[in-house]
Amino acid sequence: MSLFISLTLNGEARDVSIDDPRVTLLDLLRERLALPGTKKGCDRGQCGACTVLVNGRRANACLMLAAGLDGAQITTIEGLARGEDLHPVQAAFIEHDGFQCGYCTPGQIMSAVGLIAEGDAGSDPERIREGMSGNICRCGAYHGITLAVQEASRRMAAKEEGDAA
Amino acid sequence: MSDTLSPQIRFGSNAGQPATRRDGLAKVTGVATFAADNTPEGLLYAVYAPAKIARGRVSHLDVAAAEAHPGVTHVITPQNRPELQGDPSAKPTMFSFRTEVLQDDTVCYAGQPIALVLGETLEAATEGARLLAPQYVADPVRVALDDNLATSFEPAGFGLPGGASHGDVEAGHAAATRSIDVSYETAAQYHNAMETHAIVAQWDGDRLTLDTPSQALNLSCAGFAYFFGIPPENVTLRSPYIGGGFGSKAIPTGPQVLAILAARMTQRPVKLMFTRQQMFGPVGHRGATRQRLRLGVDENTALTVIDHEGLAETSTFDDFVEPAANASQDLYAAGALRASHRLVRLDVGTPGPMRGPGEASGSAALECAMDEMAEVAGMDPLEFRLRNYAETQPGTGLPYSSKALRECYAEGAARFGWEGRPLEPRQMQGADGLLTGWGMGTALFPCPMFAAEARATLRPDGTALFETSAVDMGQGAWTVLAQIAADSLGLTLDQVEFRAGHSALPDGGVAGGSGHTATAGGALHAAGGDVLRQLGELATEDPQSPLYGAGNSSLVARDGWLLLEEDESRRERFADILIRAGQTEMTGTGHGGRAPEAAGRHAMNSHGAVFAEVKVDPDLCQVRVTRLVGAFAAGRIINPRLTESQLMGGMIWGTSFALHEAARHDRRSGRIVNADFAGYHVPVNADVSGLEVITVHEDDPYVNALGIKGVGEIGIVGTVGAIGNAIWHATGKRVRHFPIRIADLLAP
Incomplete structure (x- = not known):
C-alpha cells in the first residue's frame, strides 16, 4: 500500500510517500526523511523530546500519524536557524547552558518557540516552568x-x- | 641531555573560564548525531520482545504469526539463535555482568529479552514482536526485599564492597549516653537517560562498526568483541554524543549483543533502539535498599559509634551491591564505625551503578539519621555535624588531600539563612498557610581515577590536535577536556582541535565515578607536557635557539611561544623550533591515572553541604521544594558554567530521589507497573525553583596533577537527606523511606 501526502516541511513543499499507515510523524522524520534532529524519548507523548511545530503549534510527533497530516506545515529543529543565524531561543540555550547531554534539547527548543508564540508566558519564570513542563x-x-x-x-x-516602531 | 623535567604548565588562561559548550551549536541545531540517528543503507530494524513475567520460562512463542507479518524478515529465539563465541555468563571486562542473550527459555526478570524480531521497517518489527504472544509457565516471584530475606548473604568477590570498620563498635554502643536505632528504605530507581539505549551495528568481514552510546568506549569494544570471537581492535565504536548515561551505558547489554548478532547473521546493518518501557529491565538500576543505622553520642554529643548496615537487592544470576553503607565511612569522626552490606536475590534485572552509587542511597539514610540523632541530643543539626567533623580520615587517621567542608557549611548556611532556625518542627508557617521546614545534609563523594591515554600533536601553524576516546554524556567533556588540553600547551581554546568519542583514538577510559575529567584530563595534560618536553629539549640543546642552554624545567609555554620563566625575553616560537629541527609536527602522549602510593597517603573526597526549604500544604500534604542551596568543594573547577549545571543537575536528582522516583512491582507477575514516564516520576521544570549552587575554592595538590576532584555525582548526595529533614521540620513527621509521597504525610 502506498499513500501520498503533501507537507510544508521546514518551509519547503514536499510530496511524501507513506509506506505504512502506522508510521508516526516522528518515525517519518527520523527514519524516512533523514531528519533525525527530532528525538524519540518515549514514543507515547510523555516526555516531549519529539516536540515539533505543526501548523505553528507545539505537538508531540510520536503521537501523530503521518498519514493524517496532508497539507500540514511542519517545523523541526533543523528548520529553525536561518543559515548561520541561530533562532534567539537556540542562542539563549547555549548562553544559559540550557542543556547537558543535548538529547531533549531539540524538543525543549521547539517547545520554547511554541510557548513564546502562544504568548501566555511572557518572561514570567513560573509560567515558563509550567509551560515547559511537558518536556523532560x-x-x-x-x-x-x-x-x-x-x-x-x-x-x-x-x-x-x-x-x- | 638537558633537565628532563617537563616545562611548567600554566593554568588560568582556559581552565577556570566559563566557556560555553563547544558542542552547543550542534546540539541546538539538531545536527548532533546520537546513535539511533544513523540510518545506513540497507538497514534492518530489530525489536526485542520482553518477558512479561519475572520468573519461570517461556512455554510458547507464536513465531509463525510473527514471521507471516509483512516486512518481518527474521525471528530469533533461543531455539534458532546463532551461536556466540563468548560465554554470556563470563565477565570479559571489569564492567560486565552475565548477559541475557536468549541462552534458553528461562525468565529471570520482567523485561528480559525473550526473542528478537527483524523487519524491513520499525513498524513491521514492532508488530512482529507483539504477534509472538508469549505464553509462560510462571513461578512465584520475589520482588521485594522481604520476599527472599531468609537467604540474604554477605557479598564476596571481585569489585564488591567489603564494608569497613574501625574501633570497638560494641564499646561504642555501650559508651553512648543517647542513641538511635532506625531503619530507612530507598526504592528501586531506573536511570532513564532521555536517550534510550540504541545500537546500529554493521559488519564488514570480521570487522564491526557500532554506533552506540558508551561511557567507556574501549572497554565496550572489548566487551562486544568477546561475544563474537574477534579482537577488540576489530571493533570501531562511535559515540560522539550520549543522551545521558548516569551509569547505565558503561556495560554492554544483551539486546545490543543480539543486534550485533543479527547484523552478522543477515549481513545487513541492524538498528535496535530500546523503547522507554524497555529501559526498566536489562540496563541496570539502582537497587532498593534497607539500611539500619545505629548512632550513639556521649555526654559531649560526640559520636561514639556509627553502625550502618545496608541490605540491597541483586538479581538471581549476578551480584551487584548498592554500597549504601560506604556513605558512612569517611564522613564523621566517630569513636567506632561499622559499615556492612548484605544482598538479597530477587527476580529483577541485575542492578548496577547509577549516579552516586552507594553514596546517594547511603547518604539519604545517614543524613536523616544524623538529623534524628541531633534531635535526640537537642542540638542544631548543623552544629551537631560540626561537633563531629572529621579532621582526618576516621579509622586510618590519614590526612585529607583537601577538605573545605567547614567552608561549605559556613557559606551554604549563610546564603540560605540557616541561622535562627527553630529546633522544634512545625514552627514555621507562612502567610500562605503552608508549613515551612528547613533541613540540611552533608555531601561526600570519593575521587576515584581510572586510566586514560591521550595524544597531542603540535602542528606547524601553531595549532594543536588532541585526541582521546573520552565521552561527553552531558557533563561537558567536549569543552572541559579541550580547556585542559589547550592549557597544557599554553594555547587558546580556538587553537585546539579536540577529537573524542571514537574508539580508534587513544583510550579515554571510563566516564563514571566522577573521575573522567581528572583522568582523561590528566592524560591530555600529560600529552601536552610531553610535547613541551620534546620542544624544550630541541630548543635548549640547539645553539641557534634563544633558549640554548636553559634548563628545561624553567621553561613555560604561552601563546605559541616557549619562554624562559625568569627572563621572558628569551623565547622561541613552537613553529620555529619545529622547522629548524626539520619536523613538520610533534606528537606527545600522556597517561592519566593515580599512582597507588598517592592513594595511600591521603584520603580524597569531594565535599558539600546542602540546605533545603520545603513548603507543605497542611491539608493536602503536597510537598514543594522551594529553595535548595548547595555549597560544594571539589578541587579545581575547570569550567564554572558547566560545573554549576552538573551540580544543579545532581541536586535535581536528589529532589527526584527524595520525592519522585520509585519503580513499583506487581506482586503477582513481578512486572514493573509504572515502567514509563507517566508512572515513573522524575522532576519536570515546574518542580524546580530556588536552586542555588556555590562552589567553594579548594586547592588540592595531592588528588592529581590537575587538582580536579569531579562534580558529576556529589550534587545528589546530601540533597536527599536535606529534603527529608526539611519535611520533618515542616510537619513533625519522620518518614523513613524514599520517595516521600503525599500518602506518607497524610497518614496519621
Whole structure:
C-alpha cells in the first residue's frame, strides 16, 4: 500500500510517500526523511523530546500519524536557524547552558518557540516552568532552560516592538 | 641531555573560564548525531520482545504469526539463535555482568529479552514482536526485599564492597549516653537517560562498526568483541554524543549483543533502539535498599559509634551491591564505625551503578539519621555535624588531600539563612498557610581515577590536535577536556582541535565515578607536557635557539611561544623550533591515572553541604521544594558554567530521589507497573525553583596533577537527606523511606 501526502516541511513543499499507515510523524522524520534532529524519548507523548511545530503549534510527533497530516506545515529543529543565524531561543540555550547531554534539547527548543508564540508566558519564570513542563530533561538543566526561555522571550518581544516602531 | 623535567604548565588562561559548550551549536541545531540517528543503507530494524513475567520460562512463542507479518524478515529465539563465541555468563571486562542473550527459555526478570524480531521497517518489527504472544509457565516471584530475606548473604568477590570498620563498635554502643536505632528504605530507581539505549551495528568481514552510546568506549569494544570471537581492535565504536548515561551505558547489554548478532547473521546493518518501557529491565538500576543505622553520642554529643548496615537487592544470576553503607565511612569522626552490606536475590534485572552509587542511597539514610540523632541530643543539626567533623580520615587517621567542608557549611548556611532556625518542627508557617521546614545534609563523594591515554600533536601553524576516546554524556567533556588540553600547551581554546568519542583514538577510559575529567584530563595534560618536553629539549640543546642552554624545567609555554620563566625575553616560537629541527609536527602522549602510593597517603573526597526549604500544604500534604542551596568543594573547577549545571543537575536528582522516583512491582507477575514516564516520576521544570549552587575554592595538590576532584555525582548526595529533614521540620513527621509521597504525610 502506498499513500501520498503533501507537507510544508521546514518551509519547503514536499510530496511524501507513506509506506505504512502506522508510521508516526516522528518515525517519518527520523527514519524516512533523514531528519533525525527530532528525538524519540518515549514514543507515547510523555516526555516531549519529539516536540515539533505543526501548523505553528507545539505537538508531540510520536503521537501523530503521518498519514493524517496532508497539507500540514511542519517545523523541526533543523528548520529553525536561518543559515548561520541561530533562532534567539537556540542562542539563549547555549548562553544559559540550557542543556547537558543535548538529547531533549531539540524538543525543549521547539517547545520554547511554541510557548513564546502562544504568548501566555511572557518572561514570567513560573509560567515558563509550567509551560515547559511537558518536556523532560533528565540531566536536570531546568534552571538554564527557564533562563534561556525568559531571555529569548524578552529579546523577541523587544525585536517585535522595534520592528513595529 | 638537558633537565628532563617537563616545562611548567600554566593554568588560568582556559581552565577556570566559563566557556560555553563547544558542542552547543550542534546540539541546538539538531545536527548532533546520537546513535539511533544513523540510518545506513540497507538497514534492518530489530525489536526485542520482553518477558512479561519475572520468573519461570517461556512455554510458547507464536513465531509463525510473527514471521507471516509483512516486512518481518527474521525471528530469533533461543531455539534458532546463532551461536556466540563468548560465554554470556563470563565477565570479559571489569564492567560486565552475565548477559541475557536468549541462552534458553528461562525468565529471570520482567523485561528480559525473550526473542528478537527483524523487519524491513520499525513498524513491521514492532508488530512482529507483539504477534509472538508469549505464553509462560510462571513461578512465584520475589520482588521485594522481604520476599527472599531468609537467604540474604554477605557479598564476596571481585569489585564488591567489603564494608569497613574501625574501633570497638560494641564499646561504642555501650559508651553512648543517647542513641538511635532506625531503619530507612530507598526504592528501586531506573536511570532513564532521555536517550534510550540504541545500537546500529554493521559488519564488514570480521570487522564491526557500532554506533552506540558508551561511557567507556574501549572497554565496550572489548566487551562486544568477546561475544563474537574477534579482537577488540576489530571493533570501531562511535559515540560522539550520549543522551545521558548516569551509569547505565558503561556495560554492554544483551539486546545490543543480539543486534550485533543479527547484523552478522543477515549481513545487513541492524538498528535496535530500546523503547522507554524497555529501559526498566536489562540496563541496570539502582537497587532498593534497607539500611539500619545505629548512632550513639556521649555526654559531649560526640559520636561514639556509627553502625550502618545496608541490605540491597541483586538479581538471581549476578551480584551487584548498592554500597549504601560506604556513605558512612569517611564522613564523621566517630569513636567506632561499622559499615556492612548484605544482598538479597530477587527476580529483577541485575542492578548496577547509577549516579552516586552507594553514596546517594547511603547518604539519604545517614543524613536523616544524623538529623534524628541531633534531635535526640537537642542540638542544631548543623552544629551537631560540626561537633563531629572529621579532621582526618576516621579509622586510618590519614590526612585529607583537601577538605573545605567547614567552608561549605559556613557559606551554604549563610546564603540560605540557616541561622535562627527553630529546633522544634512545625514552627514555621507562612502567610500562605503552608508549613515551612528547613533541613540540611552533608555531601561526600570519593575521587576515584581510572586510566586514560591521550595524544597531542603540535602542528606547524601553531595549532594543536588532541585526541582521546573520552565521552561527553552531558557533563561537558567536549569543552572541559579541550580547556585542559589547550592549557597544557599554553594555547587558546580556538587553537585546539579536540577529537573524542571514537574508539580508534587513544583510550579515554571510563566516564563514571566522577573521575573522567581528572583522568582523561590528566592524560591530555600529560600529552601536552610531553610535547613541551620534546620542544624544550630541541630548543635548549640547539645553539641557534634563544633558549640554548636553559634548563628545561624553567621553561613555560604561552601563546605559541616557549619562554624562559625568569627572563621572558628569551623565547622561541613552537613553529620555529619545529622547522629548524626539520619536523613538520610533534606528537606527545600522556597517561592519566593515580599512582597507588598517592592513594595511600591521603584520603580524597569531594565535599558539600546542602540546605533545603520545603513548603507543605497542611491539608493536602503536597510537598514543594522551594529553595535548595548547595555549597560544594571539589578541587579545581575547570569550567564554572558547566560545573554549576552538573551540580544543579545532581541536586535535581536528589529532589527526584527524595520525592519522585520509585519503580513499583506487581506482586503477582513481578512486572514493573509504572515502567514509563507517566508512572515513573522524575522532576519536570515546574518542580524546580530556588536552586542555588556555590562552589567553594579548594586547592588540592595531592588528588592529581590537575587538582580536579569531579562534580558529576556529589550534587545528589546530601540533597536527599536535606529534603527529608526539611519535611520533618515542616510537619513533625519522620518518614523513613524514599520517595516521600503525599500518602506518607497524610497518614496519621
